Amino acid sequence: MVEPVVALIAIGVAGSNTLMATTTRSNPLKRFFIGKPIATSEDGHQRLPKKVALPVFASDAISSTTYATEEILIVFMSLAGAGVAAYSRLVPISILVILLLIIVVSSYRQTIFAYPNGGGSYVVSRENLGRIPSLVAGGSMLVDYILTVAVSIAAGVAAIVSAFNGLEPHRVTLCVGFIALVTLANLRGLKESGALFAPPTYLYIVMLFILIGYGLFRVFVQDLGPIPHEDTFSQELLGGNNSITLFFFLKAFSSGAVALTGIEAVADGVPAFKKPEPRNASTTLIIMACILGSSFFGLSILAQHLQPLKDEEGHIADTVLAQLAEQVYGGRNIMFFLTQFATFAILILAANTAYADFPRLSSIIAKDNYLPRQFMNRGDRLVFSNGVIFLGLASSLLVIAFGGIVNALIPLYAVGVFTGFTLSQFGMLVHHRKHKRPGWVPRAVMSGFGAATTALVAGIVVVVKFTDGAWIPAVVIPTLVLSFIAVNKHYSRVRGFLAPTEGYSAPFRTHTVVVLVGSVNQGVLQAVRYAQSLRPDRVIALSVIQSPTDRAQLDADWEKYNIGIELDTVVSEYRDLTEPILNRINELDDELNDDIITVIIPEFVTSLRSQWLHNQSALAIKARLLFRPNTVVTSVPIVIP
Amino acid sequence: MGLKNVLKSASMGVREMDAERLTDRFIALGLQPLSELEPRFKAKVCGEVKRMSIKPRAGIPSMEIVINDGSGEATVVFSGRRHVAGIEHGHCIIVDGVPHSDGKHLVFLNPAYTLLPMGEE
Numbered sequence: 001m002v003e004p005v006v007a008l009i010a011i012g013v014a015g016s017n018t019l020m021a022t023t024t025r026s027n028p029l030k031r032f033f034i035g036k037p038i039a040t041s042e043d044g045h046q047r048l049p050k051k052v053a054l055p056v057f058a059s060d061a062i063s064s065t066t067y068a069t070e071e072i073l074i075v076f077m078s079l080a081g082a083g084v085a086a087y088s089r090l091v092p093i094s095i096l097v098i099l100l101l102i103i104v105v106s107s108y109r110q111t112i113f114a115y116p117n118g119g120g121s122y123v124v125s126r127e128n129l130g131r132i133p134s135l136v137a138g139g140s141m142l143v144d145y146i147l148t149v150a151v152s153i154a155a156g157v158a159a160i161v162s163a164f165n166g167l168e169p170h171r172v173t174l175c176v177g178f179i180a181l182v183t184l185a186n187l188r189g190l191k192e193s194g195a196l197f198a199p200p201t202y203l204y205i206v207m208l209f210i211l212i213g214y215g216l217f218r219v220f221v222q223d224l225g226p227i228p229h230e231d232t233f234s235q236e237l238l239g240g241n242n243s244i245t246l247f248f249f250l251k252a253f254s255s256g257a258v259a260l261t262g263i264e265a266v267a268d269g270v271p272a273f274k275k276p277e278p279r280n281a282s283t284t285l286i287i288m289a290c291i292l293g294s295s296f297f298g299l300s301i302l303a304q305h306l307q308p309l310k311d312e313e314g315h316i317a318d319t320v321l322a323q324l325a326e327q328v329y330g331g332r333n334i335m336f337f338l339t340q341f342a343t344f345a346i347l348i349l350a351a352n353t354a355y356a357d358f359p360r361l362s363s364i365i366a367k368d369n370y371l372p373r374q375f376m377n378r379g380d381r382l383v384f385s386n387g388v389i390f391l392g393l394a395s396s397l398l399v400i401a402f403g404g405i406v407n408a409l410i411p412l413y414a415v416g417v418f419t420g421f422t423l424s425q426f427g428m429l430v431h432h433r434k435h436k437r438p439g440w441v442p443r444a445v446m447s448g449f450g451a452a453t454t455a456l457v458a459g460i461v462v463v464v465k466f467t468d469g470a471w472i473p474a475v476v477i478p479t480l481v482l483s484f485i486a487v488n489k490h491y492s493r494v495r496g497f498l499a500p501t502e503g504y505s506a507p508f509r510t511h512t513v514v515v516l517v518g519s520v521n522q523g524v525l526q527a528v529r530y531a532q533s534l535r536p537d538r539v540i541a542l543s544v545i546q547s548p549t550d551r552a553q554l555d556a557d558w559e560k561y562n563i564g565i566e567l568d569t570v571v572s573e574y575r576d577l578t579e580p581i582l583n584r585i586n587e588l589d590d591e592l593n594d595d596i597i598t599v600i601i602p603e604f605v606t607s608l609r610s611q612w613l614h615n616q617s618a619l620a621i622k623a624r625l626l627f628r629p630n631t632v633v634t635s636v637p638i639v640i641p
Numbered sequence: 642m643g644l645k646n647v648l649k650s651a652s653m654g655v656r657e658m659d660a661e662r663l664t665d666r667f668i669a670l671g672l673q674p675l676s677e678l679e680p681r682f683k684a685k686v687c688g689e690v691k692r693m694s695i696k697p698r699a700g701i702p703s704m705e706i707v708i709n710d711g712s713g714e715a716t717v718v719f720s721g722r723r724h725v726a727g728i729e730h731g732h733c734i735i736v737d738g739v740p741h742s743d744g745k746h747l748v749f750l751n752p753a754y755t756l757l758p759m760g761e762e
Binding site for chain 2: 566574
């Protein structure tokens with residue numbers, strides 16, 4: 001039931017301009033779902049204190065702890081078939097990921113200070129690296145935001161499904177439903193309101209630390225043993241004894257690296273912080289990194305001792321986090337459900353972050369003429385509605401295509417993120433070299449090291465996961481870049497064509513007006529009067545007739561109503577209406593070289609219900625004339641109440 | 642009708658098809674084709690009425706018709722009247738007179754004319 005609603009909303013928003021033009025009354029359906037419009041002048045910029053900024057910007061990054069450990073485990077257990085040996089590799093991998101986190105965070109701290117107006121990968125590479133790298137960064141980040149929504153929602157639904165196993169068959173429906181809800185909320189302009197973000201994010205952080213703390217206490221003090229796995233499928237997974245090759249180790253590492261997704265959000269949103277912005281943003285970034293790093297590390301240790309299980313195809317419905325919580329809290333009690341709920345909530349918020357970032361980035365790219373201008377349009381509620389709708393649709397499609405399985409989406413995810421990181425840091429390296437502020441050398445080295453590391457990770461992800469789906473972004477991002485360039489080429493061509501040259505004057509001097517006439521009625525009389533009011537050099541009424549009686553009738557009416565303009569009648573040999581009209585217009589156009597032709601079409605406007613009964617041929621004529629040079633088409637409406 | 646013709650008619654525009662139809666229709670009369678018409682030389686031409694215009698010029702109307710024989714077009718003006726009996730769309734007439742040139746068109750002003758019966762060549 002959710003999908004049709006989404007479609008309705010999309011129509012409501014997309015069609016708003018045309019609908020609103022004809023009626024001053026607002027569309028009640030749209031009002032109900034979207035809310036009442038906000039004036040542009042009310043676009044106050046809300047400054048966030050650190051304690052609110054943390055949940056707003058960190059939800060995306062911190063939420064990746066809900067699936068990162070699980071993804072590492074899947075690679076070892078299910079793909080490599082390593083069995084119990086997998087658990088001993090969790091901690092080394094998580095240490096590597098945390099090292100990576102430290103590198104990336106230190107690099108982003110510099111970005112924050114260098115670009116206090118918000119330095120996303122796109123902006124930083126645009127300023128420092130030039131066109132193509134910035135487009136690659138922009139394309140990667142756009143792809144990444146779509147995947148953030150898809151992955152977060154899929155993981156959020158996985159948390160729900162783990163708590164209520166009966167929902168398993170409805171996984172995809174739930175995913176699409178939640179995407180629809182988040183899209184709708186964002187069309188209403190929910191933006192990054194702190195009041196909404198803070199409680200679930202803090203709840204999740206608290207629940208996570210309780211889980212880790214209490215879990216470790218139970219493991220080390222109370223000697224809590226591993227989760228018992230009785231069924232044959234689990235035994236099979238645990239029984240694997242393949243040795244872990246470098247390939248699988250790297251694969252597991254690249255899965256774990258998804259924990260880093262979302263940390264660029266702080267650098268993007270520096271202007272949203274309270275003054276002094278860079279300092280507050282940088283502190284927030286570090287707090288976030290500490291929470292992310294410590295919880296990820298803690299979960300890895302916990303998982304090593306409790307040995308949760310997960311396979312790649314989703315035969316085991318419960319998430320690793322759910323299995324851990326169930327074991328630590330000794331069953332499905334209030335703490336278990338609270339953990340699951342908090343997980344779900346933070347994942348929905350993580351998806352919501354992408355809803356703030358994607359439309360903003362796409363509007364910046366559109367402003368630079370690399371994306372269709374429609375992405376710049378702000379809707380009733382001051383959000384970039386088209387970007388929001390596009391994001392909702394794209395992520396829904398992804399979720400449907402991959403069956404709502406987080407694991408299937410992960411290989412697609414990391415490529416874009418790390419491409420973005422690399423370009424952003426490389427951009428910072430160039431930035432430092434260019435400006436040479438005091439003490440730039442160590443900073444440049446830091447950025448360069450970060451760029452090299454993240455480039456390496458991006459390379460590893462593409463190589464080791466190419467067949468699992470990493471080829472999709474590897475194809476999509478270049479395609480996106482090419483289409484950005486194509487769009488830009490078009491816009492530049494149009495702009496170059498339109499720019500007036502020195503001493504330009506409009507190329508037409510004479511004006512011919514053609515009034516299209518069926519039979520004489522009020523509409524035609526009004527159209528003729530209108531045509532005369534234009535004071536053209538020549539005005540002609542043109543009628544396509546079927547038989548001599550038509551012509552005689554028209555002629556008689558012409559005399560009766562004393563219509564003082566020339567009446568041309570042509571017969572359509574082949575019953576087609578548009579062809580003779582176009583031929584006649586061509587002839588008229590040929591007669592003079594400096595002519596502009598206005599075609600006036602009297603049209604009846606009735607209610608929406610019966611409008612389709614009228615003007616079908618007028619529509620066809622208009623469609624044909626749209627692409628004709630030097631031709632103006634005017635409708636003279638007769639409103640029939 | 643062979644395959645060749647089918648292909649030919651499929652690739653032809655409506656105007657070319659119509660021109661071919663008109664040429665076939667008038668070839669038997671053996672008159673001067675409109676494409677060879679020259680201003681200020683007496684000519685006898687024929688064509689199908691393609692367009693009729695009534696110009697209500699300052700109370701003295703005139704009727705203009707455009708005839709087409711498949712090779713070209715000419716304008717025929719009958720001044721002082723709104724309608725000439727027997728001249729209708731799709732009818733064929735033979736025009737006998739001296740055309741003058743008006744812009745890109747050749748115009749016969751009040752020529753002698755013969756109505757051709759419908760449905761006969």
